[in-house]
Amino acid sequence: MRIGGQPVDLVRYWWSMAEQALASARRELDAGAHPFAIGRLQQAAYYGIYAALLDRQVTLERDSAVRVAFMLRFIRTGLLEAEWAKFYDQLVEDRQEAESTAHASFDRPYVEAQLARCGEFLEQLRPLFVAAIAEEKAPADRQLG
Numbered sequence: 074m075r076i077g078g079q080p081v082d083l084v085r086y087w088w089s090m091a092e093q094a095l096a097s098a099r100r101e102l103d104a105g106a107h108p109f110a111i112g113r114l115q116q117a118a119y120y121g122i123y124a125a126l127l128d129r130q131v132t133l134e135r136d137s138a139v140r141v142a143f144m145l146r147f148i149r150t151g152l153l154e155a156e157w158a159k160f161y162d163q164l165v166e167d168r169q170e171a172e173s174t175a176h177a178s179f180d181r182p183y184v185e186a187q188l189a190r191c192g193e194f195l196e197q198l199r200p201l202f203v204a205a206i207a208e209e210k211a212p213a214d215r216q217l218g
Contacts, residue, residue: 084202087124091117091195098188107179108171114184114191115168118161121198122147128202140165152201157194164191 098113119136122143126133129146133139143161147153164187171177 084124084127087120087127088199088202091120091124094120095188095191095195098191102181102184102188105181107181107184108177110184111164111167111171111179111187114187115164117191118164118194121195122161125198125202136165147198147201153197157197160190160194163187 094113094117098110098117101107101110101113119139123133123139126139126142126146131142131146133142140161144158148155148158167179167187171179
């Protein structure tokens with residue numbers, strides 16, 4: 074089965090990766106590994122965006138290209154509020170700091186807040202491609218009526 078020119082399984086795979094990265098961020102937070110939690114949060118958002126872009130026949134290989142496509146296809150079109158672009162940019166900055174700065178430190182309340190926001194972001198993003206998956210199943214139903 075294909076959706077938006079992409080196999081449904083591929084879209085589902087990247088969405089599953091987003092959910093797994095979010096769960097991993099929670100585990101890292103619980104373990105006190107805040108920089109690692111920040112990295113997983115950025116990955117969760119990225120994988121969710123990537124799944125939604127695949128649904129729209131957009132296949133990109135560079136992280137910067139994914140960000141630009143996200144801005145063009147979801148923010149500028151009004152499908153998502155501009156606050157989500159700012160949120161994603163902050164996650165990218167935080168991850169870069171976590172991975173490239175010696176002794177990078179993020180306090181627990183900040184990471185908890187980002188974790189909650191990332192969950193909200195994925196909930197906002199999910200319907201933008203799940204509806205298309207449902208539409209792909211609908212033709213057989215339409216033939217019955």
